[in-house]
Amino acid sequence: MPLRDVLIALxxxxxxxxxxxxxxxxVGELPPLLVAAxxxxxxxxxxxxxxxxxxxxxxxxxxxxxxxxxxLYALLNLAIFMGLSASLASLALQVQAMFTxxxxxxxxxxxxxxxxxVGAAVAFAGIGVIAWGHGxxxxxxxxxxxxxxxxxxxxxxIISKKAGAVPMVPFTVWGNFFASIPxxxxxxxxxxxxxxFAGLMPPSWSVVGLIAFLAYPATLFGFAMWSGLLSRHSxxxxxxxxxxxxxxxxxxxxxxxxxxxxxxxxxxxxxxFAGLILTVVKLKPRQAATQPVGERI
Numbered sequence: 001m002p003l004r005d006v007l008i009a010l011x012x013x014x015x016x017x018x019x020x021x022x023x024x025x026x027v028g029e030l031p032p033l034l035v036a037a038x039x040x041x042x043x044x045x046x047x048x049x050x051x052x053x054x055x056x057x058x059x060x061x062x063x064x065x066x067x068x069x070x071x072l073y074a075l076l077n078l079a080i081f082m083g084l085s086a087s088l089a090s091l092a093l094q095v096q097a098m099f100t101x102x103x104x105x106x107x108x109x110x111x112x113x114x115x116x117x118v119g120a121a122v123a124f125a126g127i128g129v130i131a132w133g134h135g136x137x138x139x140x141x142x143x144x145x146x147x148x149x150x151x152x153x154x155x156x157x158i159i160s161k162k163a164g165a166v167p168m169v170p171f172t173v174w175g176n177f178f179a180s181i182p183x184x185x186x187x188x189x190x191x192x193x194x195x196x197f198a199g200l201m202p203p204s205w206s207v208v209g210l211i212a213f214l215a216y217p218a219t220l221f222g223f224a225m226w227s228g229l230l231s232r233h234s235x236x237x238x239x240x241x242x243x244x245x246x247x248x249x250x251x252x253x254x255x256x257x258x259x260x261x262x263x264x265x266x267x268x269x270x271x272x273f274a275g276l277i278l279t280v281v282k283l284k285p286r287q288a289a290t291q292p293v294g295e296r297i
Contacts, residue, residue, distance in 0.1 A: 009229055009241040012222050017248020019218040020086040021256050023077055026210040030200075031191035032077035035211070037183035040069045042215035044177035054171040056163040061171060062178045064163070068156035069179020074186065075149035084142035085259045090249020091269050092130060092146050094242070095123050097279055099154030107158050116279045123275025130268035172223055243276055 026035045054061050080089055098120040104110040112120075130143065163171060188197075200207070246269070253259040 005229055005232065008225050010244070012225050012229075013241050013244045014248045015217050015222050016242075017090055017245045017250075018252045019214065020080070020090040020249045021252040022210055022213050022218070023089075024080050024086040024253070024257060026207075026214065027077055027081040029204070029207050029210065031187060032081040033074055033183055033187035033191055034197070035214070036069075036073040036077050037180050037187050038211045039073065039214040039219065040065075040176040040183060041180035042211060043219040044173055044180060047173050047220065048177055051170045051173050052167070054163075054174050055166040056171055060159055060163045061174050064156055064159045064171065065175035065178035066182065067152045067159060068172075069176055070182050070186075071152040072149050072156065073179075074183060075145050075152065079142040079145040079149065082142040082145070084146065085253055086257060087250040087253030087259050087261065088130065088143075088265060089146060090253070091246040091272055092127055092143065093150050093153070094246060094272065094276055095127060095147070096150040096153035096157070097242075097276060098123055099151045100157045101279065103154050103158045104161070108161070119275040119278025121275070122278060123272045126268040126271025126273075126275060128268075129271060130265060132264070169224055173220075176219065243273070246273065 023035070030038075076089065076093065080086060101110075101112045101116055101120060105112060127143070127147070160168070160171070188194075250261070250269075254261065
């Protein structure tokens with residue numbers, strides 16, 4: 001991979017890591033469902049007027065929006081709003097890779113490699129360690145919500161794969177729009193109705209900045225750059241860079257929010273990280289050593 005593309009990948013995963021800290025800050029300013037709704041609305045509008053209609057069945061476009069945008073970020077924002085740290089969320093959510101592997105087996109018949117199955121077991125063991133350590137601290141419910149969010153992310157990945165080789169920017173932009181509709185409805189129904197939206201009149205500069213970061217660098221820019229990398233390089237070359245997302249997430253959570261890191265988080269995090277690495281490692285088959293005929297014993 002050229003140095004330019006390496007730098008692009010590093011910028012994207014850094015933005016995606018900081019994204020969790022920005023979510024933490026934004027749900028301190030606005031209700032969590034409203035934050036998600038505004039994020040995906042502005043990630044779609046006005047861009048949606050300048051991109052072609054997606055070259056995929058509408059059921060897949062809508063399904064992608066409902067799982068990737070609506071369900072994933074409604075649950076992620078809710079978990080963080082309930083007290084889950086941005087650092088821990090950025091790490092634990094990466095078990096979506098394990099859910100994706102499992103769902104791909106049931107939907108497409110893709111048999112996971114042995115190392116992927118071992119990696120999944122190790123990663124979920126790490127989540128178990130984290131959940132055990134935080135169970136008495138009131139964070140067990142947010143962690144459980146985050147696991148459902150990870151499952152929704154895995155489902156969205158399967159929907160995206162089922163769409164096939166289609167231009168993904170229109171696919172996601174239109175998906176973002178369909179995600180924002182139920183998110184606005186859920187916010188109106190459960191977050192105080194008109195009073196929740198009244199807090200936006202007029203919006204503070206901090207709210208504008210936070211939503212703008214979530215909508216444009218974290219969603220539009222991040223996905224566009226990532227899609228470009230995948231179009232120029234193999235998935236096996238690009239995918240391992242996502243292992244750096246928790247590093248950026250934890251670093252920003254500690255440096256910007258002053259979040260503490262507990263020994264149980266370190267222990268569980270090391271298991272999750274090790275499991276993620278095992279899912280992307282491919283061992284080359286060992287080649288049998290050959291000897292000249294005259295040297296055989």
